[in-house]
Amino acid sequence: MKKAKYILHRREEYQIEPSLHTRIHDLLKRCFSEYPAGRSYYQQVPTFRHLVYDQQRLVGHLAIEYRMINLAGAIVPIFGISDFCVDPDYQSQHIATDLLERVEAEARDRHIDFIILATTEQSFYEKRGYQHSDNPCRWLLLTRQQTLGVAQRRIERGIMVKATGNQPWMEGLLDFLGPMF
Numbered sequence: 001m002k003k004a005k006y007i008l009h010r011r012e013e014y015q016i017e018p019s020l021h022t023r024i025h026d027l028l029k030r031c032f033s034e035y036p037a038g039r040s041y042y043q044q045v046p047t048f049r050h051l052v053y054d055q056q057r058l059v060g061h062l063a064i065e066y067r068m069i070n071l072a073g074a075i076v077p078i079f080g081i082s083d084f085c086v087d088p089d090y091q092s093q094h095i096a097t098d099l100l101e102r103v104e105a106e107a108r109d110r111h112i113d114f115i116i117l118a119t120t121e122q123s124f125y126e127k128r129g130y131q132h133s134d135n136p137c138r139w140l141l142l143t144r145q146q147t148l149g150v151a152q153r154r155i156e157r158g159i160m161v162k163a164t165g166n167q168p169w170m171e172g173l174l175d176f177l178g179p180m181f
């Protein structure tokens with residue numbers, strides 16, 4: 001973070017205590033008004049999270065799922081980003097940009113080929129070097145914590161990716177091998 005007063009914690013999901021899940025939910029609800037009640041994840045639990053604190057106050061959050069995907073027939077490791085947000089009182093202080101840069105550095109260090117996310121905030125990511133994927137997508141459709149089936153279609157300007165390894169992004173079917181992020 002630019003300002004030394006902000007503290008960053010990286011937490012493995014399975015180690016997170018219930019009281020922190022409640023605080024994460026409260027932040028997510030503040031940032032995404034339609035966030036599901038009582039949960040700290042949208043579809044499925046992530047692998048780990050980055051949390052930003054101003055003293056005791058949780059002010060930033062980013063969840064990462066480590067997963068293999070099938071990109072046009074190639075099985076590649078990726079980080080999927082979800083639930084990325086900064087408390088409205090703390091926005092425009094470079095907190096989100098710094099979080100993203102940390103995740104990208106970790107992906108490069110750990111030989112993760114791509115970072116992938118689904119977003120409506122394209123311009124934020126475009127400015128940070130992410131490209132649109134218009135690949136046809138296949139994913140496991142989960143709604144209200146039930147599996148409804150397998151979806152397959154293009155998602156117009158909804159999926160964004162950044163290469164963090166030596167693999168170039170490829171055209172062809174993007175099979176998430178699980179739910180969307």
Ligand SMILES: CC(C)(COP(=O)(O)OP(=O)(O)OC[C@H]1O[C@@H](n2cnc3c(N)ncnc32)[C@H](O)[C@@H]1OP(=O)(O)O)[C@@H](O)C(=O)NCCC(=O)NCCS
Binds near residue numbers: 087117121123127
């Ligand atoms: C998007 C978000 C995470 C950015 O957090 P932040 O800490 O304010 O971002 P930073 O301070 O690092 O970057 C600010 C920059 O992002 C831009 N920005 C902030 N929010 C934006 C948004 N919703 N869409 C597009 N650009 C945005 C600012 O204009 C600024 O632009 P600059 O890089 O040209 O200066 C934050 O606005 C947020 O939590 N929004 C609500 C939840 C959300 O939409 N999350 C993204 C889901 S994928």
